[in-house]
Amino acid sequence: MTRDLSIHLVTDSALCGERGVVDTVREAVAGGVSVVQLRDKSASDASVIEQLIALSDVIDGRAALVVDDRIDAALEARRRGARVDGAHVGQSDMPVAEARRLLGPDALIGLTANTSAHLAAVRALPAATVDYVGIGVIRPTSTKPDHPPALGLDGFAALAAESPVPVVAIGGIRTDDVAALRQAGAAGVAVVSAVCAAPDARRAARELRRRWTGRTVPRVLSIAGSDPSGGAGIQADLKSIAAHGGYGMAAVTALTAQNTRGVHGVHVPPAEFLRAQLDALADDIVIDAVKIGMLADAEIIRTVADWLRAHRPPTVVLDPVMVATSGDRLLDAPAEAALRELTGLADVITPNLDELAVLVGRGISDWDDALGAAQRLSAQTGALVLAKGGHLDGPTVPDALVDADGVVAAFDGPRIDTTSTHGTGCSLSSAIATLRAGGREWPDAVRASRAWLRESLRAAHALDVGRGHGPVSHFAGLWHRGGLATRPSAEEIRDEWWRSVAGIRRDIDGLPFIRALADGSLDRERFLAYLAQDALYLREYARVLAEAARLAPTPVEQAFWAESARGCIVGELELHASWLTPATGVSAETFDAEPSAVTTAYLDHLRATAFAGAYETLVAAVLPCFWLYTDLGMRLRAGEFGAQTRDPQHPYASWLETYADPDFAAANERAIGFATAAAARADDRLRRDMHRAFVVASEHERAFFDLR
Secondary structure, three states: OOOOOOEEEEOOHHHHHHHHHHHHHHHHHHHOOOEEEEOOOOOOHHHHHHHHHHHHHHHOOOOEEEEEOOHHHHHHHHHOOOOOOEEEEOOOOOOHHHHHHHHOOOOEEEEEOOOHHHHHHHHHOOOOOOOEEEEEOOOOOOOOOOOOOOOHHHHHHHHHHHOOOOEEEEOOOOHHHHHHHHHOOOOEEEEOHHHHOOOOHHHHHHHHHHHHHOOOOOEEEEEEEEOOOOOOHHHHHHHHHHHOOOEEEEEEEEEEEEEOOEEEEEEOOOHHHHHHHHHHHHHHOOOOEEEEOOOOOHHHHHHHHHHHHHHOOOOEEEOOOOEOOOOOEOOOHHHHHHHHHHHHHOOEEOOOHHHHHHHHOOOOOOHHHHHHHHHHHHHHHOOEEEEEOOOOOOOEOOEEEEEOOEEEEEEOOEOOOOOOOEOHHHHHHHHHHHHHHOOOOHHHHHHHHHHHHHHHHHOHHHHOOOOOOOEOOOOHHHHHHHOOOOOOOHHHHHHHHHHHOHHHHHHHHHOHHHHHHHHOOOOHHHHHHHHHHHHHHHHHHHHHHHHHHHHOOOHHHHHHHHHHHHHHHHHHHHHHHHHHOOOOOOOHHHHOOOOOHHHHHHHHHHHHHHHOOOHHHHHHHHHHHHHHHHHHHHHHHOOOOOHHHHOOOOOOHHHHHHHOOHHHHHHHHHHHHHHHHHHHHOOHHHHHHHHHHHHHHHHHHHHHHOOO
């Protein structure tokens, strides 16, 4: 199985304080911890065994339980019925191969590794000896005073890149480090004080998971039947998962022959094949959430339950498909009994009122009665129950998220007049599972899922699918807000923009000014006149670049444009002054020239773009001054316009050297990168505005080289 190593809690009894390790772990697992490592170096073997048994009970398979080094204690705890998934071994502890032999091929085995030599030793071991390595410390930590020198983020990233197995970052990790460590190659983060010392361990774990999942696409598995009409079952689930930003997978429990008017036949593949589907997924993919729909019979239900107990994904949403729209029961008595047992493995159950009545074993008369039944079901199962009032009469549709103590969150809305309700339960439950896996709290996940479903119901008539109860329009909102056109990559935009000014570039190459500059025959007075106008341009261009720095969305871009503005003044203007006003340097006299119409027009374009306040169009407008100059300068220096440009005695050698300088070329690449990345993120209209600003500025560049 591919393990979820993302949030790895290492226990510390002193930091847990009066709350104790067991209660801390109970809350942390409820908050989303995926691995619990019992570390208690001073405890006796007997104490460790008792702690493992207690932790196994409160974790109940919802996270992996490993012990720090104490293999014998793990084996004894297992013998007494505890679920101990494996061990974490230090470099000075039992040989990791021996730990693997004792704990078995399915155990989760981790090994501390802090150097390249440690990782080389892991590579030399037989395959599957080590499941993960713990690399650290990231920064100094008081919970392990004998730790090696801190690696920092860069040191961790370097070692992570060498590792032949997944890497868990360990040591001194704070909540703010999570996203950066994931980006640096971590498969998980191991924390101690961030959870053990937190006043609210559940809230701390939730925040860690939110930081971890906030940068990933939730991987959501639908275990359900197939609907060839596409409106319900796994087809609806996959659409719903995708509509909420998830990656959908499906294990098929049944094949149906159905359309919008009804089910014509059902074929149930062997339960062994369903288990093969589930095991194949778990062996390769970390599953963040599971949505369960149609389960045709008791054997299928037990197969799913056994798999959940073995692998326990972090989020399980059960949509108990038990009663047809006609009111007919879909499951026989043994299957209904098995499904009631399955409810104890769910985090949220989403029955309609008929299904809720079956699950609690009594009829439901009204909404208040439904809330009472949902509360009873929650008390029986330990799961949250989403009571849904769509089958009630009335102008509004009430829903409520209920636990054993009553209503957690209530939702209401006017009834939508539509017959396109096929697959609404499937779609809603899949949406909830996906949003929860993406880091939302349950009430927020339900609220957002309901809003999406209502939007999809309102647009469903436009699909015009079938003559019965049609499907909802899962992507209506996305189609409306995002459109169907694909967005080009930054590389594609770069090629497109460069090709779009090919004619301008050819014109520049052929200008008398450029040709005379290349062969050294350019009249000095004409060159000085050009520099005088360019000095006026650069003074204002620096201000425009400073505005780009002010508008920049990231500190990196802000720093780049600010440094570019400084470079205009400190570097380029000083070069101009060495020709124009060598005695006084950059001074008022450097800018004595009257601006030409061409200079004024170019600066007006840049100022108008800057004052419009859109970072994207501004960086597109300033880009030609980087790109065209760099391209021209490098080709001039390379001798493309004649060998004279490479002569150290060339009269304009200092100018040619500046624009062929490697640092200027590097700055040009960064400017291109920032501008094209912004264009790739932009919508179609903004991207067109950016391209227009780029082309117009390129035309001004051509005119500037043609000054008379």
